[in-house]
Amino acid sequence: MTLSLSLTVNGDRHEVHLEDARPTLLDVLRERLGLVGTKKGCDRGQCGACTVLVDGRRINSCLTLAMSVDGAEITTIEGVARNGAMHPVQAAFIDNDAFQCGYCTPGQIMSAIGLIAEGEAGGDPERIREGMSGNLCRCAAYPGITEAVRDATERLSQNQRKSA
Amino acid sequence: MAETLEFPTGHVRLGSNAGQPLTRRDGMLKVTGAATYAADNRPAGLLHAVYAVSAIARGRVTFLDVAAAKAHPGVVEVITPANRPPLARNPDEKAHGFSWRIEALQNDGVRYAGQPIAVVVAETLEAANEGARLLAPRYEVEPARIGHDRGEVFDPPVVGVGAEPNLTKGDAEVGHRAAAHHVDVDIETPLHYHNALEPHAIVAEWHGDRLTLDVPNQAIAIARSDFAGFFGVPAENVELRSPFIGGGFGSKAILNGPQVLCILAARMTNRPVKLVLRRDQMFGPVGHRGGTRQRLSLGVDEGGHLTVIEHHAQSTTSSFDDFLEPAANASHNLYASPAILTRHTGVRIDTGTPGPMRAPGEASGSAALECAMDEAAEAAGLDPLEFRMRNYAETDPATGRPFSSKALRQCYAEGAKQFGWAGRPLAPRQMRDEAGHLVGWGVGSSLFPNPMFQAEARAVLRADGTGLVEISAVEMGQGALTALAQIAADGLGIDVDKLEFRAGSSELPDGGIAGGSGHTATAGNAIFAAGSDAMGRLADIATQDPASPLFGAGNAGVVARGGRLHRADDESRSEPYTAILDRAGLDHVEGHGSGARNPADAEDYAMFSHGVVFAEVKVDPELYQVRVSRLVGAFAAGRIINPRLAKSQLTGGMIWGLGFALHEEGVHDPRTGRPMNADFAGYHVPVNADAPSVEAFLVEEDDRHVNALGIKGVGEIGITGSVGAIANAVWHATGVRVHRFPIHIEALLR
Amino acid sequence: MNVFDYVRPASVAEAVAAASEGDAAFLAGGTNLLDLMKAGASHPARLVDITRLPGLDDIEFAADGTIRIGALVKNSDLARDAAFLAAAPAVAEALLAGASPQLRNAATIGGNLMQRTRCAYFYDPHSACNRREAGAGCDARGGDTRNHAVLGWTDACIATHPSDLCVPLVALDAVVEIAGPGGTREVALEVFHALPGETSAAETALLPGELITAVRLPAEAATFAPNARYLKLRERTSYAFALVSAAAALRIEDGRILEARLALGGVAAKPWRARDAERLLAGAAPTPEAFRRAADAALDGAHPSGDNAEKIELAARVAARALALAAAGTPERMPALPGSVFAPAGVNANGGSVHG
Incomplete structure (x- = not known):
């Protein structure tokens, strides 16, 4: 039996055929669609490296069956830069040295984008730390991550004011 | 700080690029998801391998349901x-001092839980995983030996990698008799697992008798030759690519069994094979920090001076191989004492073999030493920082040698100022915050040696004025691609933006080992020497060319900077590199260099990075949950190539210290020997909310002896000092000395 | 993970029918089920994907004050709903104290009730576990038991229920709405989770094929809103399961407690409602002594299931503190660290401190 589903990933629609329903969204992105920017750190929802946006919300793609998000809009790290320009969160991660080895970084950035969209942390570092605590960084670049998210939140609100 | 370095040809200066807080050159790749880690490779025809693990810790496998696994759709x-x-x-052969005995299905024996006992190769990852489960092994079980009291204790011939297990300096008896205060402290530290966010991964592909490997590796040249050795091919037939390592911390320095099994699977199937460890498999064949049981006995005289340091450390290792945490050696080089006695024992338990894990020995040893120093300060009625300064070592306590440089006193002063240490009450349980939480302050000294390995590099200056530097250096988050490029650009006297820097491949000159906090020093010196060599050749061309304004200046009279050669005695006379090469009809000049320690300096000096960490903790006065509200470190580590990256290494290390103090602990069931918390929900490492305020300050230090560039190292020192500082702060908050790490809530409960 | 049959029913009736035969499991957020399947602790032959069932993702506020939470409402959506937060702040705080933002975005209210224990011996398919296989035995006994039960356990099982959400829900008399092959029914949350028997370890009141469709909070839950807190003791500042936790809710008038609610988490196979403690508090003045007496009553009968004797005293202290925090008042804004001992106390706290 072959199952099929369709996913819109970073604006591109993909028809995916699976031998059975086991593959997770993470494994479909990485092994079948070749979108390897999303990382597998624990495969059990305990590290956040696999964070992507599903219909605009940050989730762990390792605990999501691909079949159950059939038809959804997925955003991965490959899809956040626009027209060659980095997303403000990406730029803030570089400027604030918010990573070392880089392995957790795609998940951190997707989580930060989700956090900022949720709108509850604002510029409060303690709320940012709590809101980013679902993303482990074994290099422990946490001070930079917190500062980058605060910085990006400010940049995005300035952008909004400008465009308003 | 020295501007012009004493290099053989004397033409190049460090400082135009090096020393600048540049952002990471690989930043764009890392924030866009374009940086390629081993598991991201998907060659055509790829198969997935998953190994089955032993559920017992000792015995042998008597049955595997191979038929069931093979019958699963997709299993190959x-x-x-x-x-x-x-x-x-032979996987049980130790080919050299840096090779461990590994499990590569050499027999049906089991020597620890989590050992590979079979490999399933399949068309999909899902099928390989299920195939491995379907093997449903049966065993002949022997009792597991877990913990210090159940294993065989022995006197090791060496500890760490080739270090002496015992030291006797002075007379400990005399020291104890001279003491007015005695402190005996017993400390236990559990097994720690590296748990880099990137699980160990490998993609192997054979082309005839040539092998390409995508595998994260901290010691590329050694690994290449070892892999070749296992498969009976010449080393040059193996191409090992490791452009980005998703965290190593020592665990990716040593060749392991699953890597060999993946290469075997690729050969048996004649297809490329990928093997990625599951997180639970990271608690088996890929190393860990052995557990320790340590005893410190300190004597202190009326004046607050140490009269003796005795430090005994017992470390766990496996039943079949030795790596002993050289924890007691942490007492050799930090505090002055007329008598220092250290010794080590080992205990064999049924786990995988430990290996170097970030600050191996130094981390656990420093944790114990700094706790003991705090208790000694309390016994002597002294402020713990004052006590440390009274016992400041002006020369290396173990050898009597002078330090190549040591700015620890300045670190103490700077750290204390930044933290606001003054006015700390001596007695515990004196401070509260506005919410009523207990507040405590603690301090720990940091120390880490400055080893160097050997490295080679190649530098090319091209006719268009751009440069290329090649070395199999390793980017694992420490920022090698940035810091080494800064050195490389200075070596060629060009702007770093004009430099192409190639690293992370066995096809490049041997970059040595990314470990021991010695990579920047070793690879950096090789790179700088290679650039200097290239500039020497360019200077020869220019100074011998009558058409050049540098004609006749002689080699020693020319300096390379900003893409031009200048006369040293008259910098207004200069010529761009491009013009020199153009006139000479050359499309490039090339230089080669190597990096290693000057043996005479190694004999004459003791070489260490130094620092201090101050911790503030908040503790609930009834519930005893702990939060480290502030960590402030001050470190002196020679020349800093990139302060932005160095600070990240240091604060990251300090947060590792936080995890050591409060979180990390590998738990094995004592009956079965199985790891019972082999995931991130059970094996806690710090999260963002655990580290609200962590700062590292750099103290300037000019070291003329440690190596030509004056570089020490910052990768591991941040853990040392931090663990003790936090534990001491917890005591200061609560009045409870916890002697077993991590500090659990129950241990504080009163 | 075993190969399984995957079905996506269009209605509750279809879902119930699909799950009534064979070894089926409902898939909602998947955050616990997929974890268990990957661990090899669970092997359903069929997954019934209920994520698209219509009508199960609403939060309804009835005119009589009842709040009905659809089973597919996401944890994060419930915690963020302003009206819900105003009515049941301790529930919101418990939701936000649990897991991580990503998991809360996927996990559902119904799924949270069905969360299974974190007992390492339950997760380890090589250990004997009566929950995985009735009659197999319990390897947790005599093992690493720091996180295990101190109340209501038997030799058959010493596991704890890991949910944060269920702790305030049970304190506030939540009711579980269930659809099944025999129609619909309701079960009080207090009796929804089962304690282990002498030899077995049935976990919930659900019968084969039954599906949670909603969780209901009675109108009176909102009367506690000014004085309701959740407190979660843990070894890491965030993203960690509770060592012990407590939800406390008080109705205070003229310096007297009219009615108290108290439940404990991490101490038993179910969220532990402490009715004796509640009775002691009714009519009492909200003093530390009264809270401690009540906490001791809550732990009456507790005994260690292994090397976890300290947990009894810790649980009593957490319960007393949760009551003190509730008495100090619900904070105007959700604390930055929800449920944390480092979250500030509410506005009425004496000098900002509720510590001894």
């Missing part, structure tokens, strides 16, 4: 000891 091959092809090297 099942490898067991029964059908595993021979290897050219």
Whole structure:
């Protein structure tokens, strides 16, 4: 039996055929669609490296069956830069040295984008730390991550004011 | 700080690029998801391998349901000891000082839980995982030996990698008799697992007798030759690519069994194979920090001076191989004492073999030493920082040698100022915050040696004025691609933006080992020497060319900077590199260099990075949950190539210290020997909310002896000092000395 | 993970029918089920994907004050709903104290009730576990038991229920709405989770094929809103399961407690409602002594299931503190660290401190 589903990933629609329903969204992105920017750190929802946006919300793609998000809009790290320009969160991660080895970084950035969209942390570092605590960084670049998210939140609100 | 360095040809200066807080050159790749880690490779025809693990800790496998695994749709091959092809090297052979005994299905024996006992290769990852589960092994079980009291204790011939296990300096008896205060402290530290966010991964592909490997590796040249040795091919037939390592911390320095099994699977199936460890498999064959049981006995005289340091450390290792945490050696080089006695014992338990894990020995040893120093300060009625300064070592306590440089006193002063240490009450349980939480302050000294390895590099200056530097250096988050490029650009006297820097491949000159906090020093010196060599050749061309304004200046009279050669005695006379090469009709000049320690300096000086960490903790006065509200470190580590990256290494290390103090602990069931918390929900590492305020300050230090560039190292020192500082702060908050790490809530409960 | 049959029913009736035969499991957020399947602790032959069932993702506020939470409402959506937060702040705080933002975005209210224990011996398919296989035995006994039960356990099982959400829900008399092959029914949350028997370890009141469709909070839950807190003791500042936790809710008038609610988490196979403690508090003045007496009553009968004797005293202290925090008042804004001992106390706290 072959199952099929369709996913819109970073604006591109993909028809995916699976031998059975086991593959997770993470494994479909990485092994079948070749979108390897999303990382597998624990495969059990305990590290956040696999964070992507599903219909605009940050989730762990390792605990999501691909079949159950059939038809959804997925955003991965490959899809956040626009027209060659980095997303403000990406730029803030570089400027604030918010990573070392880089392995957790795609998940951190997707989580930060989700956090900022949720709108509850604002510029409060303690709320940012709590809101980013679902993303482990074994290099422990946490001070930079917190500062980058605060910085990006400010940049995005300035952008909004400008465009308003 | 020295501007012009004493290099053989004397033409190049460090400082135009090096020393600048540049952002990471690989930043764009890392924030866009374009940086390629081993598991991201998907060659055509790829198969997935998953190994089955032993659920027992000792005994042998008596049955594997190979038929069930093979019957699972998608399974291509099942490898067991029964059908595993021979290897050219015995996995139980220790080929050199940096090789560990590994499990590569050499027999049906089991020596720890989590050991690979079979490999399933399949068309999909899902099928390989399920195939491995379907093997449903049966065993002949022998009792597991877990913990210090159940294993065989022995006197090791060496500890760490080749270090002496015992030291006797002075007379400990005399020291104890001279003491007015005695402190005996017993400390236990558990097993720690590296748990880099990137699980160990490998993609192996054979082309005839040539092998390409995508595998994260901290010691590329050694690994290449070892892999070649296992498969009986010349080293040059193996191409090892490791452009980005998703965290190593020592665990990716040593060749391991799953890597060999993946290469075997690729050979048996004649297809490329990927093997990625599951998180639970990270608690088995890929190393860990052994557990320790340590005893410190300190004597202190009326004046607050140490009269003796005795430090005994017992470390766990496996039943079949030795790596002993050289924890007691942490007492050799930090505090002055007329008598220092250290010794080590080992205990064999049924786990995988430990290996170097970030600050191996230094981390656990420093944790114990700094706790003991705090208790000694309390016994002597002294402020713990004052006590440390009274016992400041002006020369290396273990050897009597002078330090190549030591700015620890300045670190103490700077750290204390930044933290606001003054006015700290001596007695515990004196401070509260506005919410009523207990507040405590603690301090710990940091120390880490400055080893150097050997490295080679190649530098090319091209006719268009751009440069290329090649070395199999390793980017694992420490920022090698940035810091080494800064050195490389200075070596060629060009702007770093004009430099192409190639690293992370066995096809490049040997970059040595990314470990021991010695990579920047070793690879950096090789790179700088290679650039200097290239500039020497360019200077020869220019100074011998009558058409050049530098004609006749002689080699020693020319300096390379900003893409031009200048006369040293008259910098207004200069010429761009491009013009020199153009006139000479050359499309490039090339230089080669190597990096290693000057043996005479190694004999004459003791070489260490130094620092201090101050911790503030908040503790609930009834519930005893702990939060480290502030960590402030001040470190002196020679020349800093990139302060932005160095600070990240240091604060990251300090947060590792936080995890050591409060979180990390590998728990094995004592009956079965199985790890019972082999995931991130059970094996806690710090999260963002655990580290609200962590700062590292750099103290300037000019070291003329440690190596030509004056570089020490910052990768591991941040853990040392931090663990003790936090534990001491917890005591200061609560009045409870906890002697077993991590500090659990129950241990504080009163 | 085993190969399984995957079905996506269009209605509750279809879902119930699909799950009534064979070894089926409902898939909602998947955050616990997929974890268990990957661990090899669970092997359903069929997954019934209920994520698209219509009508199960609403939060309804009835005119009589009842709040009905659809089973597919996401944890994060419930915690963020302003009206819900105003009515049941301790529930919101418990939701936000649990897991991580990503998991809360996927996990559902119904799924949270069905969360299974974190007992390492339950997760380890090589250990004997009566929950995985009735009659197999319990390897947790005599093992690493720091996180295990101190109340209501038997030799058959010493596991704890890991949910944060269920702790305030049970304190506030939540009711579980269930659809099944025999129609619909309701079960009080207090009796929804089962304690282990002498030899077995049935976990919930659900019968084969039954599906949670909603969780209901009675109108009176909102009367506690000014004085309701959740407190979660843990070894890491965030993203960690509770060592012990407590939800406390008080109705205070003229310096007297009219009615108290108290439940404990991490101490038993179910969220532990402490009715004796509640009775002691009714009519009492909200003093530390009264809270401690009540906490001791809550732990009456507790005994260690292994090397976890300290947990009894810790649980009593957490319960007393949760009551003190509730008495100090619900904070105007959700604390930055929800449920944390480092979250500030509410506005009425004496000098900002509720510590001894």
